[in-house]
Amino acid sequence: MKFLLISLILLLCSPSYADFSQNLRWSLDASARLNHNAAIDNTSRIYALGLDTHKVFTQATGDIGYGVAQIYYTKLSNHLPVPFLFDSKDDGDFIIREAHLNYTDTASWFPNIRLGHFTMPFGLEESIDTNGRLLDYYHGKNLGTKLDWGLGLNKVTGLFEYNVSYTLGGKDKAKSVNDSYAITGRIGTLSHLDFIVGFSFYHAEIDGVDRKRLALDWQYYWQTWGLLAEVAIGEDDKQLSKWQQEKYHLIELNKTAQHEQLKVYGQFIMRDKEYQKSIDKLANIGLSYQVNTQLELSLSAHIQLNTPDAGKKKQLVRGQIRYRY
Amino acid sequence: MKRHFIFYLFLLTLFSENAHGVAYCSLRDPVAQIAQLFPGKTNQLSIVKAVDDSTRQKIQTALPRNDLHFSELGKHTLYIAMSGREPLGYVHVRSEQSKWGLVEIVWAIDKDLKIINYVFQRCRSSKRKFAEESQFKSLFIGKNYRELKALLSSDGVTANEAVLAKAQDAPELVNVVLRCALKTLLLTEMLWREELKKL
Numbered sequence: 435m436k437f438l439l440i441s442l443i444l445l446l447c448s449p450s451y452a453d454f455s456q457n458l459r460w461s462l463d464a465s466a467r468l469n470h471n472a473a474i475d476n477t478s479r480i481y482a483l484g485l486d487t488h489k490v491f492t493q494a495t496g497d498i499g500y501g502v503a504q505i506y507y508t509k510l511s512n513h514l515p516v517p518f519l520f521d522s523k524d525d526g527d528f529i530i531r532e533a534h535l536n537y538t539d540t541a542s543w544f545p546n547i548r549l550g551h552f553t554m555p556f557g558l559e560e561s562i563d564t565n566g567r568l569l570d571y572y573h574g575k576n577l578g579t580k581l582d583w584g585l586g587l588n589k590v591t592g593l594f595e596y597n598v599s600y601t602l603g604g605k606d607k608a609k610s611v612n613d614s615y616a617i618t619g620r621i622g623t624l625s626h627l628d629f630i631v632g633f634s635f636y637h638a639e640i641d642g643v644d645r646k647r648l649a650l651d652w653q654y655y656w657q658t659w660g661l662l663a664e665v666a667i668g669e670d671d672k673q674l675s676k677w678q679q680e681k682y683h684l685i686e687l688n689k690t691a692q693h694e695q696l697k698v699y700g701q702f703i704m705r706d707k708e709y710q711k712s713i714d715k716l717a718n719i720g721l722s723y724q725v726n727t728q729l730e731l732s733l734s735a736h737i738q739l740n741t742p743d744a745g746k747k748k749q750l751v752r753g754q755i756r757y758r759y
Numbered sequence: 760m761k762r763h764f765i766f767y768l769f770l771l772t773l774f775s776e777n778a779h780g781v782a783y784c785s786l787r788d789p790v791a792q793i794a795q796l797f798p799g800k801t802n803q804l805s806i807v808k809a810v811d812d813s814t815r816q817k818i819q820t821a822l823p824r825n826d827l828h829f830s831e832l833g834k835h836t837l838y839i840a841m842s843g844r845e846p847l848g849y850v851h852v853r854s855e856q857s858k859w860g861l862v863e864i865v866w867a868i869d870k871d872l873k874i875i876n877y878v879f880q881r882c883r884s885s886k887r888k889f890a891e892e893s894q895f896k897s898l899f900i901g902k903n904y905r906e907l908k909a910l911l912s913s914d915g916v917t918a919n920e921a922v923l924a925k926a927q928d929a930p931e932l933v934n935v936v937l938r939c940a941l942k943t944l945l946l947t948e949m950l951w952r953e954e955l956k957k958l
Contacts, residue, residue, distance in 0.1 A: 496802025
């Protein structure tokens with residue numbers, strides 16, 4: 435993987451006539467998130483400070499491709515449960531979010547080639563970036579990871595677009611762990627239109643769990659309203675047990691103010707797992723307010739509507755302030 | 760490691776002239792969308808420039824009662840549609856606020872900075888189809904900044920009566936498209952003039 439990544443960097447850089455700073459966009463991105471998990475009566479904070487960069491590589495006859503790199507120092511404070519990237523509830527570490535190169539100077543019939551650490555091309559998340567936001571489409575819970583290291587092929591044609599990838603299943607590690615892997619793909623109508631439909635597939639072994647998924651997603655926008663949905667069916671095999679069916683449904687209604695500074699959304703989520711007696715029903719409401727180009731405030735509340743088989747109902751309230759410079 | 764990282768980020772903030780927030784206005788997929796406007800292109804060449812508060816001030820001076828939406832500040836890309844080493848024209852995406860949220864228009868511009876064509880990347884008006892018809896487009900195609908500015912009424916933000924008469928079904932949308940065209944041509948000239956001369 436490292437060899438492939440270095441090769442692609444050299445391929446993109448070698449014919450460039452411009453210095454590296456040309457066509458480079460970058461932002462310093464700082465955020466502080468306050469979480470109150472009522473189910474375990476715990477209040478925690480997550481701080482992140484990082485660099486978000488986007489670079490277009492060019493030569494005299496045009497663009498060759500682009501690279502995205504997002505590296506953040508992330509610090510937890512009393513955060514439970516502890517995310518897999520950290521060792522303790524007060525841990526801090528460098529986190530690589532997106533870090534990939536997309537080679538676009540291919541023949542018109544041939545797809546672009548992406549290499550690096552990228553969001554799995556599946557469902558609604560494919561066209562809606564949720565990195566660093568409270569808004570979420572639950573890739574991590576459904577697929578076992580949101581981002582992974584690997585190779586992808588992607589293309590936008592006049593009528594449809596597709597994105598398929600083979601990744602190593604190591605999540606934050608650029609290697610396969612215990613034969614982990616993930617094959618992911620989505621084909622859909624053009625994602626800048628007002629009505630978008632996509633079909634996704636997923637077959638992976640990550641963290642010792644085999645997962646298979648098929649999903650249908652759609653988005654419909656009317657003036658300042660948006661209606662989004664994702665339906666996924668599949669099965670999990672946790673190796674020692676048998677394949678067990680899982681179904682996942684998400685529907686979202688959102689509204690954006692005319693000036694686009696204020697966005698509000700409500701989500702209803704159902705997770706039906708064969709090994710669970712009751713179906714998880716969850717509601718999410720949230721808003722974000724972009725005060726100016728740099729400053730964004732957001733709030734969200736996550737509430738479980740059914741009584742779970744074990745433990746208390748999930749109730750999570752979060753607030754975030756984010757500044758990009 | 761942590762201290763070094765934070766120190767370097769701090770230095771970057773101190774010495775950078777290019778600091779910016781998020782710029783939303785860009786092509787979702789330049790390869791496919793530019794081909795739609797320039798079918799003969801073999802590639803595109805990106806040139807990224809910063810739109811800052813001084814640029815915003817110049818826009819307000821040149822087009823009184825007009826402003827740039829906050830998402831229009833930051834780094835923006837002008838695409839040169841290329842056929843081999845030959846530039847065919849320019850592609851510039853701009854957003855304009857409307858009652859249907861932001862309208863994002865992909866403008867095709869010739870080397871004399873006249874409008875060749877446009878497509879909507881995002882337009883949630885019910886009149887979108889009407890605004891994509893050649894009769895509507897002909898109000899803008901072939902015109903440069905000076906000719907488009909002459910289409911404004913005395914209030915500086917709406918189209919004059921002659922234009923509104925030709926766009927009877929979509930008066931609000933014609934105002935949005937006109938303001939967007941003016942800002943697009945003005946910004947192209949202001950920010951990318953030197954780079955375009957070298958092509």
